[in-house]
Amino acid sequence: xxxxxxxxxxxxxxxxxxxxxxxxxxxxKAAQMEGKYAQAFDNYEDLPDRVLVTVRKYxxxxxxxxxxKYVYTNDKPEVVVICEAxxxxxxxxxxGMEPGGTLIINTNRSIDDMLKLLPNANLLATIAxxxxxxxxxxxxxxxxxxxxxxxxxxxxxxxAAPIVxxxxxxxxxxxxxxxxxxxxxxSGMERGFNEVKIKHLKPAAAELVGAAxxxxxxx
Amino acid sequence: xxxxxxxxKRLPGxxxxxxxxxxxxxxxxxxxxxxxxxxxxxxxxxxxxRPVKDDEKCTRCLQCYLACPDACWTYKEETDxxxxxxxxxKGCQVCIQACSVDGALxxxxxxxxxxxxVRLEKPF
Amino acid sequence: MAKESMMxxxxxxxxxxxAAEVEVICSFPIRPYTAIMMxxxxxxxxxxxNAEFIHGEGEHAQLSVILGASAAGARAYTGSSGxxxxxxxxxxxxxxxxxxxxxxxxxxxxxxxxxxxxxxxTDAMSTRDQGWLLxxxxxxxxxxxxxxxxxxxxxxxxxxxxxxxCQDGYFISHIPDTVTLGERSQVKEFxxxxxxxxxxxxxxxxxxxxxxxxDQGAPMDAMRAQTFLEVPKVIEEATADFARIFGRKYDPxxxxxxxxxADIAFFIMGAHSNTARxxxxxxxxxxxxxGMARLRWVRPWPTHQLAEALGHVKAVGVIETSTxxxxxxxxxxxxxxxxxxxxxxDDRPLVTSFMSGLGGETIWPADFDYMAGVLTGMVKExxxxxxxxxxxx
Numbered sequence: 001x002x003x004x005x006x007x008x009x010x011x012x013x014x015x016x017x018x019x020x021x022x023x024x025x026x027x028x029k030a031a032q033m034e035g036k037y038a039q040a041f042d043n044y045e046d047l048p049d050r051v052l053v054t055v056r057k058y059x060x061x062x063x064x065x066x067x068x069k070y071v072y073t074n075d076k077p078e079v080v081v082i083c084e085a086x087x088x089x090x091x092x093x094x095x096g097m098e099p100g101g102t103l104i105i106n107t108n109r110s111i112d113d114m115l116k117l118l119p120n121a122n123l124l125a126t127i128a129x130x131x132x133x134x135x136x137x138x139x140x141x142x143x144x145x146x147x148x149x150x151x152x153x154x155x156x157x158x159x160a161a162p163i164v165x166x167x168x169x170x171x172x173x174x175x176x177x178x179x180x181x182x183x184x185x186x187s188g189m190e191r192g193f194n195e196v197k198i199k200h201l202k203p204a205a206a207e208l209v210g211a212a213x214x215x216x217x218x219x
Numbered sequence: 220x221x222x223x224x225x226x227x228k229r230l231p232g233x234x235x236x237x238x239x240x241x242x243x244x245x246x247x248x249x250x251x252x253x254x255x256x257x258x259x260x261x262x263x264x265x266x267x268x269r270p271v272k273d274d275e276k277c278t279r280c281l282q283c284y285l286a287c288p289d290a291c292w293t294y295k296e297e298t299d300x301x302x303x304x305x306x307x308x309k310g311c312q313v314c315i316q317a318c319s320v321d322g323a324l325x326x327x328x329x330x331x332x333x334x335x336x337v338r339l340e341k342p343f
Numbered sequence: 344m345a346k347e348s349m350m351x352x353x354x355x356x357x358x359x360x361x362a363a364e365v366e367v368i369c370s371f372p373i374r375p376y377t378a379i380m381m382x383x384x385x386x387x388x389x390x391x392x393n394a395e396f397i398h399g400e401g402e403h404a405q406l407s408v409i410l411g412a413s414a415a416g417a418r419a420y421t422g423s424s425g426x427x428x429x430x431x432x433x434x435x436x437x438x439x440x441x442x443x444x445x446x447x448x449x450x451x452x453x454x455x456x457x458x459x460x461x462x463x464x465t466d467a468m469s470t471r472d473q474g475w476l477l478x479x480x481x482x483x484x485x486x487x488x489x490x491x492x493x494x495x496x497x498x499x500x501x502x503x504x505x506x507x508x509c510q511d512g513y514f515i516s517h518i519p520d521t522v523t524l525g526e527r528s529q530v531k532e533f534x535x536x537x538x539x540x541x542x543x544x545x546x547x548x549x550x551x552x553x554x555x556x557x558d559q560g561a562p563m564d565a566m567r568a569q570t571f572l573e574v575p576k577v578i579e580e581a582t583a584d585f586a587r588i589f590g591r592k593y594d595p596x597x598x599x600x601x602x603x604x605a606d607i608a609f610f611i612m613g614a615h616s617n618t619a620r621x622x623x624x625x626x627x628x629x630x631x632x633x634g635m636a637r638l639r640w641v642r643p644w645p646t647h648q649l650a651e652a653l654g655h656v657k658a659v660g661v662i663e664t665s666t667x668x669x670x671x672x673x674x675x676x677x678x679x680x681x682x683x684x685x686x687x688x689d690d691r692p693l694v695t696s697f698m699s700g701l702g703g704e705t706i707w708p709a710d711f712d713y714m715a716g717v718l719t720g721m722v723k724e725x726x727x728x729x730x731x732x733x734x735x736x
Contacts (some may be wrong), residue, residue: 012267028349044460044513048341048374052265052309054342067621069616069706070514086329090264090336111328117330231672234729238736248456309455 005173009057009092011083013049016087018142019083022160024059027167029155030178037062043073054087061173078190079171081163082106083132088117094124099203102126104166104196106159108134111199125203130166130196132159136188158182162192169193253311256306261337262289266310268326269335270303276323277301283314305335350522352515354668355483356422356448356508357382358522359490360392362530365420367395367412367447369405375512376424376450382418394420402427406434406447413443413505414551416542420445424512424523425452428466433570438505439474440567441552442540446490447475449509450516451613453702461703462512464613464665467533468641468676474567476506476574477642481598483520486510490589491525491641495534495581501573503540511664513703514614525589533588552623574643596645598637598734601627605735607718608653608692610663610681612638615699615706617664622711634717638677649684653692658718659685661696662706662729674698674731693727699734710734 007027021042028040043055058074060066075096083125085107094103103124105114108131109178115121133139140158156164161183168174169192176193183189232300252257270283279301285291291308310329318324331334357379360368367386386392395412399405402423409419423431428449438445451462454469464479471477476497477482480486486508493506511515525533541549555563575596582595600620602608606693609619617635620699636652636659638645651658662674674677678696685691695712700706713734721727 039518040516044375044517051269052311053262054264056342068618068708069518069520070618072513072705084267086267087264089329089338091339091342095341107330113330232729234731234733236733242736304506 004066004068005061005079006077007059007061007079007081007173008074008077008093009059009081010087010091011055011057012051012087013033013046013053013055014021014051015141016083016139016159017049017055017161018140019158020055020081022059022140022158023081023083023163023167024057024156026160026164026179026182027059027061027174029096029182030174031061033178033181034175037065037069039069041209045072051219052064054091064165076138076191077101079104079167079173081167082200083107083163085114088114088186092120094118094120097123099123101203102128104128104163104170106130106132108121123203124201126170126198126200128166128170128196128198130162130192132166132188132192135159135162135191135195136185138185144219148195157185161185161188162195165189165192165194166196169196170198253275253315256304260343261306261339262309263336264307264339266308266312266329266336268312269305269308269332270312270314270324271327272303273323273325276320278320278323280319282317282319286313286317289315306337347521347523349519350483350495351378351511351517351519352480352483352486353378353450353517354382355487355522356490356510357386358524360420360448360485362388362447362487362525362527363418363420363491363494363534364392365394366417367397367409367419369397369399369408369412369419369421370559371399371402371405371423371427373402373424373427373452373464375452376422376427376518378448378516379422379448380529387548402431403434406431406438409445410434410438410441410443411562412446413438413440415541415543416537416539418445418498418537419443421447422446422450425466426455429454429469430689432470435470435473435475435505437552440563442503443504443505444494444503444537446493447505447507448541449507450512451509454511459702460512462514462614462664463701463703464509464511464676465700467507467509468665470507471642471676474500474504474632475642476504476640478506478508478640479613479638480508480510480515480638481614482669483510483515484522484591485593486515487522487524488585488589488593491530491534492578492581492585495584496574496577498535498537499577500527500540502570502577504570504574509613511614523591525539529588533584571643573616575645578640578643593639596638596640596648598635598639599652600635600681602634602636602652602656603657604632606661606722607715608630608633608656608710609630609635609662609714610638610653610677611635612641612660612677613664615662615664618706618708619711622708622715625708627714631715631719633718644680644684646680646684649681650688653681653685654690656687656692658693659723660714660718661694662694662700662714664700665700666698666701672696672730678730693721693725695721695729696731698731701735704735 024040028038031038039060047057082105129215138158289307291304405421412419453459453463497506586592660679
């Protein structure tokens, strides 16, 4: 079976729930337009989201049809996207990541400040920050879609657009042109693509980082 | 051996149900009630901002102490000290709204501070 | 031609109700089925669906409201999950006995204690003696299709029974998948308008649900049982008609996947059958002759169809996502009726069960490998070692 790329998006409950969902929906739609197979859904245990709790959204991309659809979580995320920087301080967002992964954070603080908050930063090959709030200044909040994934206000009007642009630039998993067809705020997406700051790190070798590799489903 | 035992030897068994120690759930799903502080749901990683007290301006009106939904302000009468408990503060800012003095309590971004958040392995 | 779009099982069920042009909807929130009612509320508010949308004060109220609506001659729709299904328990038998063909969409959820949102089938399975039609979907597409098929079967004059259309909470209800909706003309051809028998009316007054004497009890029960002898035929007709009009073919009772030459088989119901199919393909590549039988209708239970589908297999593993504490096998629900279906065969298969997916956990492909190993061992030893294996510890 072809490799399944797992992308986990972390956001804040209620206030950023729609933004998180926009990121995954844009990704999945754009991937399907490119002829890839994609799956996008919220983490079921985090719903019902309470205000400010950490919520997770998942996207999976593959060149072949994804047969294992019903996994609750992305156990081995390749790319982790943080929509609100404080999340990194309080929870192990890189849990389960194999060495060589990517972390993208929406913040105006420096990459080194962010690295100080990550005790297991040696898993990362790439870290990037994008100041999505400065780019658009808009955070859409929509309560109608938290159950069932139906978004009435359109996709990609707020910070999701620059974040998606940043993901496209950093990971190369999706083309900017496909994203432009799906996103409402195309200029925001373009700015995110151009203004993301990337730093490449040397990840530790797989044998040294023992925890993630062996377990079937790290819970 | 009784007739029933002899019968049971010929038929398939019910099997054993082995539950590993670390997976056992409390009997009847009854958990200890939190008295004082509880170890289970530490919500400090929910907050984006934290309240910062200016001790000069604070008049000890105790509105924050009364307002906090998570009882994150503790007051000791003997020492007249009003302390903030960081482990459970969700950054709801109700204390800041309730404060009767202008500027005694302000919201500061959590990322400006080192530590103070109980770091969790995974969300609950 | 109808467009394909990605939607969750909840939205698909709501689209099914909209296509069926339900007239009375009674809602009450409980996850995970809540999204169905949210979608329907949006449709009613936007004017896409012309229905009375009533908010009940509890699940018991929900069912009572639609009993009344159906009695008055309206096509009624409601739903619930988990403990909501059991809260409404009192109303199920009056609805089935009074012959009100309303529909209930159930998105499975575990029963308390404690509050767990995951999917287990016990909630709807506990109501299987009440006299309703009961079936499970394994994809959002099938949730939409079953909504229409259930109304067609339930409202047929030979049947006139309420129906429960079930789907796994989260797996089907909250994960989007491709769904092709039917055109209005197709739905109109497949599903005629509700034509009630003896509905409450000002011009032709009738009494519903009076008291009866004990000696009338036996004939009343027997007449209800007689209906269930008719139902399988109606289900076959409806499913064949559905295939003709919409182009999607379902085996009416049991989906048989690579079962013809199988030595061992998985007997499963609901969402995890998708993982089972992938597991069967993988095991076949490794040389294991395994197949899968997926149950679509629990009531009426397809006794003869299962005996026919599984009779030639040497060992069957029942994958149970529901519990029946203290039951004959000390495990789940499906095994009892499956063993009963296979009992009269000359050369009956060995049967065991695997409790898996409990608490709403995923059933992993590795679990299916383990189950196939157990079944192969049973075939070699020519005996059933135990009735039930518990996975997911």
